[in-house]
Amino acid sequence: MISARALSKRFGPTVAVDSLSFEVRPGVVTGFLGPNGSGKSTTMRMIMGLDAPDRGQATINGRRYRQLRWPLREAGAMLDAGGFQRGRTARSHLAALAASNSIPRSRVDEVLGLVGLQDAARRRAGAFSLGMAQRLGIAGALLGDPGVLVLDEPVNGLDPDGIRWIRKLLISLAREGRTVLVSSHLISELELMADQLVVIGRGRLLASTSVRELAARAGSLEEAFFDLTDESVQYRAAEPGRS
Amino acid sequence: MSELSADGISTGGFRAGEASAGPAASGAGRRERELPGGRYGLRGAVGMEWIRLRSLRSTWWITGLVIVSMIGLAILVLRYYPGHWAQLSAPDKASFDPTEDGYAGLGVAQLAAGVLGILAATGEYASGMIRSTLVAVPRRGLVLAAKAVVIGLVTLVIGEVMAVATFLAGQAVLHSPAPHATLGEPGVLRAVLMAGAYLPLIALIGLGLGIMVRRAAVAISALVGLIFVLPIVTLPLPESVQHAVVPFLPEAIAENSLTAVKTVPFSLSPWAGLAMLVLYAAVALGAAGLLLARRDA
Numbered sequence: 001m002i003s004a005r006a007l008s009k010r011f012g013p014t015v016a017v018d019s020l021s022f023e024v025r026p027g028v029v030t031g032f033l034g035p036n037g038s039g040k041s042t043t044m045r046m047i048m049g050l051d052a053p054d055r056g057q058a059t060i061n062g063r064r065y066r067q068l069r070w071p072l073r074e075a076g077a078m079l080d081a082g083g084f085q086r087g088r089t090a091r092s093h094l095a096a097l098a099a100s101n102s103i104p105r106s107r108v109d110e111v112l113g114l115v116g117l118q119d120a121a122r123r124r125a126g127a128f129s130l131g132m133a134q135r136l137g138i139a140g141a142l143l144g145d146p147g148v149l150v151l152d153e154p155v156n157g158l159d160p161d162g163i164r165w166i167r168k169l170l171i172s173l174a175r176e177g178r179t180v181l182v183s184s185h186l187i188s189e190l191e192l193m194a195d196q197l198v199v200i201g202r203g204r205l206l207a208s209t210s211v212r213e214l215a216a217r218a219g220s221l222e223e224a225f226f227d228l229t230d231e232s233v234q235y236r237a238a239e240p241g242r243s
Numbered sequence: 244m245s246e247l248s249a250d251g252i253s254t255g256g257f258r259a260g261e262a263s264a265g266p267a268a269s270g271a272g273r274r275e276r277e278l279p280g281g282r283y284g285l286r287g288a289v290g291m292e293w294i295r296l297r298s299l300r301s302t303w304w305i306t307g308l309v310i311v312s313m314i315g316l317a318i319l320v321l322r323y324y325p326g327h328w329a330q331l332s333a334p335d336k337a338s339f340d341p342t343e344d345g346y347a348g349l350g351v352a353q354l355a356a357g358v359l360g361i362l363a364a365t366g367e368y369a370s371g372m373i374r375s376t377l378v379a380v381p382r383r384g385l386v387l388a389a390k391a392v393v394i395g396l397v398t399l400v401i402g403e404v405m406a407v408a409t410f411l412a413g414q415a416v417l418h419s420p421a422p423h424a425t426l427g428e429p430g431v432l433r434a435v436l437m438a439g440a441y442l443p444l445i446a447l448i449g450l451g452l453g454i455m456v457r458r459a460a461v462a463i464s465a466l467v468g469l470i471f472v473l474p475i476v477t478l479p480l481p482e483s484v485q486h487a488v489v490p491f492l493p494e495a496i497a498e499n500s501l502t503a504v505k506t507v508p509f510s511l512s513p514w515a516g517l518a519m520l521v522l523y524a525a526v527a528l529g530a531a532g533l534l535l536a537r538r539d540a
Contacts, residue, residue: 049378050377050540072379073278073279077378079378085366095294096290096291100283100380101283102283102287
């Protein structure tokens with residue numbers, strides 16, 4: 001269970017997140033949707049204790065991230081592709097993370113197998129493609145077998161096969177009773193994997209509901225999304241044909 | 244990557260009895276999982292940093308540079324004396340300190356140790372790994388403490404081993420008529436051990452700088468400025484001011500306090516010099532700790 005209560009964060013004059021409250025329940029995949037710059041990544045960083053909120057708080061299973069006893073065993077995150085140093089092998093990167101939370105070394109090879117990187121375990125991660133870097137990031141998130149997963153744009157850089165793989169992986173993880181929060185700007189992708197949606201725009205909550213309910217509002221999820229975010233899109237190209 | 248099928252995927256929980264919770268356990272609230280007792284702490288964080296330090300090639304390059312520069316320059320410098328002793332002036336003969344002169348390579352080695360400390364910090368920021376690190380170890384003081392323990396101990400071991408090896412190699416090429424030093428003479432063992440202790444202190448200053456500025460190029464420039472440029476800046480100052488300031492600069496401490504067996508005028512005593520360097524390292528790490536705790540990652 002992830003809970004955000006009145007989260008607010010500004011960077012200089014820019015309000016990134018504005019009194020944002022929502023809950024993410026276990027057992028289903030929850031999509032985190034919003035236009036570019038709407039505050040998704042900032043919110044995820046606040047959930048994971050990386051950015052300090054100006055007001056409000058985010059909790060995981062009722063506790064702030066910094067209060068968790070075994071952070072990697074309770075929550076896993078992939079916040080940007082990689083999060084590893086190029087010169088180190090995939091296995092060393094994960095072994096170091098495992099050591100920090102007393103996770104058995106055998107688990108490293110287990111998650112490498114799980115994300116399909118077993119044959120690349122001894123290669124320096126700097127040589128990885130974007131898709132492989134994403135898989136290594138996901139391996140890091142799964143390392144502690146956590147009950148809560150926070151993934152920022154996990155399908156970025158994956159080929160269609162990889163996208164299908166991650167969709168099935170996240171759905172099965174949620175069915176095991178885990179809490180799964182996945183951000184994406186790809187509405188169609190979230191429609192395929194998520195049951196619940198948290199939609200934000202300009203740092204404010206626009207909707208927190210089920211995919212089915214939201215799609216029903218406007219005939220399709222995409223239309224519903226544009227109706228919701230119409231006011232809050234910050235960067236928009238001119239429509240074709242207009243000058 | 245197409246060999247991977249997600250059908251029937253198992254997330255392979257590493258605690259017994261958990262791996263069976265497959266897709267069949269649909270929707271049902273997952274059993275409250277058993278976490279081990281206790282809490283993550285310094286020991287795990289040190290384990291993480293130790294694996295990281297060992298698994299980067301730069302660590303081995305830097306260690307190699309310390310070995311080559313310390314032993315190589317000791318032999319290069321001291322080999323000069325036996326053949327030229329007769330030509331040296333009386334004051335030069337009087338001030339010749341075979342122990343201190345053998346540590347000519349410390350000038351390069353200190354930079355290497357400082358860079359090792361810097362890279363342990365800036366490598367995190369350049370790659371975005373800092374976020375993986377702080378998700379694994381959210382108490383930031385622990386992250387800094389673990390880095391300081393690992394960088395400090397590793398460079399202390401390298402420093403002491405190399406200080407002894409450099410001394411032995413250097414004295415081996417000194418023969419009569421030039422005098423040489425032995426570890427049993429007063430002050431020599433102390434100078435050798437303090438030469439070794441200099442490297443971890445510079446490495447910790449580097450670690451602090453690296454955390455503070457987060458970029459390797461900036462941190463290395465700051466370190467070079469501290470070690471090599473500050474002494475030059477003091478040159479145009481009146482002599483009285485120089486005599487008051489220079490003894491407190493790191494490189495002067497290394498040369499005139501830590502490794503010197505013969506007393507050098509206008510210098511701190513060995514122990515006062517060591518205490519100053521410990522103070523510098525503590526200030527650098529303290530400031531780094533404050534910034535690390537307050538900044539968003």
